[in-house]
Amino acid sequence: MASAEAGRMESALADSTDLRVWDLPVRLLHWLLVIGIGVCWWTGVHNELEYHLWSGYAILWIVLMRLYWGLVGSSTARFVNFVRGPKAILDYASTLHRRDTPHAHGHNALGAISIILMLSLVLAVVVLGLFAVDVDGLYSGPLSLYVTFKQGRHLAHSHYYWFNILLWVIGLHLAAVIFYFLYKRQNLIGPMIHGKRRVDAAEAADADMMIAPLWRFVIGAVIITAIVYAVSVGFYF
Amino acid sequence: MSALGIRRLAVAVCVTFGLAVLEAAAGPAEIAQIKPRQDKLRDMGGAQKAINDEIKKGRIDWDNTVIPNAQTIKDRSAYLLNWFPKGSGPETGKKTYALPAIWQKNDDFVKLGKAVQGEAAKLNQVALSKDGNALKAQMEALGKACKACHDSYRSPDYEKENEDE
Numbered sequence: 531m532a533s534a535e536a537g538r539m540e541s542a543l544a545d546s547t548d549l550r551v552w553d554l555p556v557r558l559l560h561w562l563l564v565i566g567i568g569v570c571w572w573t574g575v576h577n578e579l580e581y582h583l584w585s586g587y588a589i590l591w592i593v594l595m596r597l598y599w600g601l602v603g604s605s606t607a608r609f610v611n612f613v614r615g616p617k618a619i620l621d622y623a624s625t626l627h628r629r630d631t632p633h634a635h636g637h638n639a640l641g642a643i644s645i646i647l648m649l650s651l652v653l654a655v656v657v658l659g660l661f662a663v664d665v666d667g668l669y670s671g672p673l674s675l676y677v678t679f680k681q682g683r684h685l686a687h688s689h690y691y692w693f694n695i696l697l698w699v700i701g702l703h704l705a706a707v708i709f710y711f712l713y714k715r716q717n718l719i720g721p722m723i724h725g726k727r728r729v730d731a732a733e734a735a736d737a738d739m740m741i742a743p744l745w746r747f748v749i750g751a752v753i754i755t756a757i758v759y760a761v762s763v764g765f766y767f
Numbered sequence: 768m769s770a771l772g773i774r775r776l777a778v779a780v781c782v783t784f785g786l787a788v789l790e791a792a793a794g795p796a797e798i799a800q801i802k803p804r805q806d807k808l809r810d811m812g813g814a815q816k817a818i819n820d821e822i823k824k825g826r827i828d829w830d831n832t833v834i835p836n837a838q839t840i841k842d843r844s845a846y847l848l849n850w851f852p853k854g855s856g857p858e859t860g861k862k863t864y865a866l867p868a869i870w871q872k873n874d875d876f877v878k879l880g881k882a883v884q885g886e887a888a889k890l891n892q893v894a895l896s897k898d899g900n901a902l903k904a905q906m907e908a909l910g911k912a913c914k915a916c917h918d919s920y921r922s923p924d925y926e927k928e929n930e931d932e
Contacts, residue, residue: 668911
């Protein structure tokens with residue numbers, strides 16, 4: 531066992547290669563979302579609602595783009611490739627305490643839950659914000675004209691409440707990344723920055739990735755920009 | 768059953784009188800201000816929203832929406848400073864987001880309140896002039912006047928909690 535392990539490490543050192551794991555749109559959308567949520571958080575807490583609205587539209591765009599990319603994007607971006615059933619999730623969870631498990635190329639079964647949870651929460655918070663009414667009547671959400679003042683105030687409070695839930699889930703996400711780094715010795719942050727992951731030759735064969743063409747991203751960006759614009763004017767043209 | 772009922776009644780009576788004594792200590796006239804002032808400020812917010820919705824739609828209904836709501840805001844704003852008598856803050860023990868700073872820095876508070884009255888009066892004139900661009904600019908000016916006071920004299924907890932019905 532020990533010698534097999536040593537042998538594998540030796541061959542990994544001798545014969546390893548960088549494989550792409552996250553394409554440019556996935557990385558771009560991930561870090562834009564980090565910045566967007568940061569800006570929304572700060573402007574929300576400090577009642578700078580003019581900028582809060584703009585950053586909110588940016589987040590709506592990012593989330594819609596990520597959902598679109600989850601349908602037509604590169605293989606590791608697609609929901610069909612990483613969202614698993616309960617059995618796969620439980621199987622993966624039962625090996626979580628072990629350090630010698632193979633490194634998933636893309637999202638692992640458990641991480642997929644966190645991705646779906648975070649995307650849904652971000653979308654829910656944004657949608658609540660679209661209908662939220664600001665008490666000063668200065669910068670209410672663009673769709674607030676479809677609700678009454680009182681309903682809009684309640685939605686503003688729900689917007690705040692669900693954002694706090696989202697923060698907890700983001701905290702869990704960060705804790706998981708740190709856990710993988712410290713305990714499993716797997717750096718998940720690097721690949722999210724440069725898009726590549728070092729794999730040994732044996733693994734390289736079945737960890738290949740299908741890259742989606744960038745024009746697909748551009749087409750989606752045009753359509754989703756139009757949708758976000760329509761939302762931002764409350765569908766009144 | 769009846770013994771339990773009497774005991775409950777006794778407890779209820781004690782609690783009621785206990786609360787009544789506490790409230791008396793805080794000043795019933797000041798406490799009585801809190802709820803109506805919240806309702807009136809909320810009405811002003813509702814009126815502001817109604818006008819802003821017209822601006823968003825781009826088809827402004829002056830006679831049925833903008834003019835009456837601008838009138839409401841102007842009328843209410845005239846009484847704004849009367850709603851905050853000394854002693855009607857958190858010391859009442861009632862739920863209020865009015866900060867003690869209102870009475871500690873009362874000159875500044877009064878100045879901001881008067882600024883709102885000025886903007887509300889201007890809004891009323893703009894509504895009667897039926898000028899869409901002027902309305903948009905004046906709603907922003909009024910909103911900023913409201914916000915200036917809220918930023919300094921309303922507890923940030925306001926955003927965290929659901930206001931009462």
